[in-house]
Amino acid sequence: MDTRVLASEPVPGGIRLELEPGASPVSGACELRFPEEAPVLGARLLTGAATPADLPPMALRLATTRGTNALLTRQGGSVALFITRGFADLLAVGTQQRPDLFALEIRKPRPYYDAVVEVSERLAADGSVLQPLTEETLDALRPKLEELRERGIGGAAIALLHGYRNPEHETRLAQILTGAGFPWVVTSSDLAPLIGILPRAETVVVEAFLAPVIRGYLAGVAKALTGDSTLHVMTSAGGLARAEEFRAKDSLLSGPAGGVVGAARAGRRSGFERVIPFDMGGTSTDVARVDGDFEYVFEHHVGDAHLVAPALAIESVAAGGGSICRFDGDRLRVGPESAGAHPGPACYGAGGPLTLTDVNLLLGRLDPERFGIPIDVEAARAALEALRDRVSETGPRPPARTLLIGLLRIADERMADAIREISVRRGYDPGEYALVAFGGAGAQHACAVAGQLGIATVVVPEDAGLLSARGLGVAVLERFAQRQVLRPLADLGGELAELLGELAAEARRAVAREARDEEIEIRRRIVHLRFMGQDSTIPVEVATGEESEEAVRQAFDRAYRTRYGYRPETRQIEVESVRVVASSRNRDEEPPPPVPESSETEPSGARKAVLAGTAEAVGDAAEREVATYERTALAPGARLSGPALVFELHSATVVAPGWTCRVDGAAALVLERKNPATQDLATGT
Secondary structure, three states, rough: OOEEEEEEEEEOEEEEEHHHHHHOOOOOOOOOOOOOHHHHHHHHHHOOOHHHHHOOEEEEEEEOOHHHHHHHHOOOOEEEEEOOOOOOOOOOOOOOOOOOOOOOOOOOOOOOOOEOOOOOOOOOOOOOOEOOOOOOHHHHHHHHHHHHHHHOOEEEEEOOOOOOOOOOHHHHHHHHHHHOOOOOEHHHHOOOOOOHHHHHHHHHHHHHHHHHHHHHHHHHHHHHOOOOEEEEEEEEOOOOEEHHHOOOHHOHHHHHHHOOOOOOOOHHHHOOOEEEEEEEEOOEEOOOOOOOEEOOEOEEEEEOEEEEEEEEEEEEOOOOOOEEEEOOOOOOOEEEEEEEOOOOOHOOOOOOOHHHHHHHOOOOOOHHOOOOOOOOOHHHHHHHHHHHHHHHHHOOOOOOHHHHHHHHHHHHHHHHHHHHHHHHOOOHHHHHEEEEEEEOOOHHHHOOOOHHHHOOOEEEEEHHHHHHEEEEEEHOOOEEEEEEEEEEHHHHHHHHHHHHHHHHHHHHHHHHOOOHHHHEEEEEEEEEEEEOOOOOOOOEOOOOOOOOHHHHHHHHHHHHHHHHHHOOOOOEEEEEEEEEEEEEEEOOOOOOOOOOOOOEEOOEEEEEEEEOOOOOOHHHHHHEEEEEEEHHHHHOOOEEOOOOOEOOEEEEEEOOOOOOEOOOOOOOOEEEOOOOOOOOOOOOO
16 A cells, blocks of 8 residues: 655654654665655755755756666657758668678667658758759758657657758758757757768767656756856766767766776776776676776767767676576576576575676575675575586586676676777777776776786775766866868878867856866877778877877877777878867866775684685685675774675675685775786687
8 A cells, every 4th residue: 555755854864754643653664765766865854854845955956767778678759850851761771791701590679760751952062052942942841841740759850961061051950940840950960970870870860869858857856946146067978068969879878987986996996097987786787997097989889879979998798697597408608698686696585587696695605694685595506506506417417606706706807898999909908907807896896807908907986886976076077179171190280289278268268168278188198090992090198398200100000009009101191080078177176085005804704605716616626714804993094805705885895716805095996916927828819
């Protein structure tokens, strides 16, 4: 029976509820439903504000997966695509790439638009008008517009050929559609003023599809704020934007971006400028590379969508604590399917399958008393036995512990391979970086993953489960200014310096709407270069005073050799585009705390567990008595050696054999490999 809550009051350890007269007292577990968005509820609980008028002025920052979830589940708005006549099938044809080359039945994803309207107009490649957008053309469109509105289509995505060169036709058509009653009208020349009609069209369709979801969500949050409150949202590029300026296309990596920003800060606090964020949650693991500053991409894929939008270069793999462990008849698999929150892992006792969380639990790497919810270890064992039965149908029945260790190694290899994607395959040695492990499960697997990659240092920050929120808290206001160039480097001369200056001024003005001029810095100046005739580009950082042709060419040569190992000597270099990043200065930056004097620490207990790295761990002999520690009892300077387990609220850190652990001045656990020259055996891909 539903019971309405009439009042609530935050108290230490809980909430006091006042129920309707005559209602039965609440006993056991209950569900509380609120009509407001979750961030507003969180603000109420923190401030004790019972009514909307009671909320004090605040600076609220959000990172959201609302747009990502809507895109992946296709629960956005209805959209009509307006495109140059003759290109109605452009998005259906796409690039004609076949991800599954040998599939006998090809199932193409459904487009994100509900209707296509061809517009009789045409621009030349230089932006000159070949066929004008006449009043007669616009008048002929009006009956079609009325039909679309009657069908309930509210989103209008405009992508006209060569509109990035000359936005006049797109702007004029947008005015007509707004007057016709379309609430969401977006143009490709505004969102992505770059060459390539296909990615521009895909981006503008996604924006129109998600606009009602994102704008409705932010409007619901903003409506509850009072007084001089401010509302900022984290973009996929790791910066903050005002809610009224936030674009749906910039929201799709908003959540993971907060973790990368937090990991970069945690690395600097522990004295490491070059870090690899390793965010392992319940469903997936996100990794990135930070080399003093962030690595950006300006085109990326999320689900079936291709977007032209700045984002942090984040690689995701479907391996997390909830990843399902199964046997497909030929081999063992971990993920990509996830048990989710319902039914969850088998140990939740709700009939869920064997997951990576169950594997860690059965290997003794997790303590069932520390979950915060009732844990059914026997249910996890039963799920393991069912998997052993399944494997024995095609061969010998494997020992339980051997099977568990094998599943663990498969998961570790999948996560290590995601890190290779953003490091080794781009010409970077992961051994030159520290691995910053966070998320609910990151610290359990960090040593094994680092061992496969030759990484000698792992940093587990304080409150690792909240690092994404910490990243959101220290993020800065950030704006990008960009320009398509498409000219040989040798032809630009001094124009490159002028262009960089113009873009710097443009980006600075965008940030200046919210920050004082002395608080603004031009953080990055990026020139995208390629050899003439190539499609992909290499970004090159250009410092002030180094805009000459020779300096830029040498920087490109170094970057090309790093990535590909050689450099074609006779090819002409082309400047594809130029981007400048301006941001407010980070007031949170502090020098790393002093390194405290080290001291050996006595364990708080012991338990039997399997903590071996991937080079060990075969058979029953891998289980051993390991020391356990409470993280809250480890003061800066504390030192211990593996094998060991460090427990904290909602997580545990595995200190594998051959690793040491110390607590630094930032209260982070710094795990170091005793013999960094060796590398664990990989299980292969």
